[in-house]
Each structure stands twice: as structure tokens, then as C-alpha cells.
Amino acid sequence: MIALFDMDGTLFPGDSQLRFARRVLRRHGLRRLYLLPVAVCGILRALRIFNTERMKRAFLCYAWGMKADELDAECRAFVTEELIPALYPPVLAKLRAHQAAGDTTVLCSASPDWWTQHVGRELGFTHCIGTPISPFDRVPFMPRIPAPGNNKGANKLIRLAALGIERADVGYTDSAADLPMLSICERAVLVNPKAKFAAQVPGAEILRPPGKEPLPRFLASCLLGL
DSSP, rough: EEEOOOBTTTTTTSSSSHHHHHOOOOOOOOGGGEEEHHHHHHHHHHHSSSSSHHHHHHHGGGTTOOHHHHHHHHHHHHHHIIIGOOOOOHHHHHHHHHHTOOEEEEEEEEEEEHHHHHHHHHTTTEEEEEEOOOOOBBBOOOOOTOOOOOOOHHHHHHHHHHHOOOOOEEEEESOOGGHHHHHHHHHHHHHOOHHHHHHHHHOEEEEEOOOOOOOOHHHHHHHTTT
């Protein structure tokens, strides 16, 4: 049996990219200045001059200049101190049941593999796929994402196929962006789905674990590094 898991909003509440940015800004306050070019890029995104992938690359500039080993240490600590404690118990129970049964479990996330790989290892996933970032000695201003690009939507299918996975038994997600991933799954488990998304996946099992932080407050804390 093969079980596919999205990460952000599925294993835990919120967006891990914003969470990690908040952590870095808390610990390195002067890096908040790097949010100024991010704001400009946000305007370009709103005008559709930047696509989602380019915006993601621009957003990562908060880590500009960090040494690779320093960044990796931050990511490891981030996972153990912030993400693992925030796991949704019902979803973790599903994962543990699959693992106890000997199922193949795949973490497939659009978040950067900077920390996605550590989540996968920490939780014992068989395979872990995040958005890959090209190697570096120090983080460049706009880190490059190798082809086929941001690990979102149909790109997840490309990377799953590279592992030999073209069909799966069950897929777990919170987002309509994962409809392509669910298209290769026999059944779906949706985590805190919006009504429109739930209606697009009739017959899906729905989990509604508590713990989601209100988005405006969360975004404010990320931007201010509080």
C-alpha cells in the first residue's frame, strides 16, 4: 500500500515557509530589511509579472548570505523545536498506522527541501520530496529551483513518477492544489478542507483537527519576527 502526504496544513497547521521565516527573523533581526525587496516582488506577483516559483525564490532572500551548514542547523532545530510539536495528532496517528502496516509512505510537499527532508527523516517516511533548491556555499539572493520547478500541482506527479509511483492507495492533503496528486489515489483524506475543495472530492474522509492559528495574526508575527 502506498500513502501520499502533503505537509503544510496537512501534518501541521499553517505554512512552514512563513514559520521558518519568522524563526530566522526572530534570531537575526537585521534580516527583516530583506523583506523590503520581498514586498516589491509581492507587487510584481500581484501584477502577474512574477509567477509562484519566482516569488518563492524571492521570498527566500531572508536567508541571503547564510552559510550552507548554518542554514542546515537552523532547519534541523526548526523541525524539532517548532514543526514536530505542532503535528496534528489525528494525522500523525494515520501515518503511524500506515507505518505499522508496512506501507510505503511518501511526504510530498511544495516547501523547500531545506527542512522538508528533515521532517521526512524525523517522522520516518519511506520517501521525502520537497521543492529542491540548487546547492550553494552561501544562500544566493534568489536561490535556484531545478526543473521541473516548484513541487506543486502536476509537478508532484513528475517527481513521484521518478520514484516509480504512478498510482497510490490514499492521499492526504488540505489543499485543492493537490487535486493532481489525488487523481492518482484510490481514496482521499482531507485535512480541514474548505467547503469548495471538499465538494471537489466526493467521498473523501475529512479530518478537522484543531490548532490553526488565525492567518492575519500569523502573517503579522512572521513579518515582524515576533
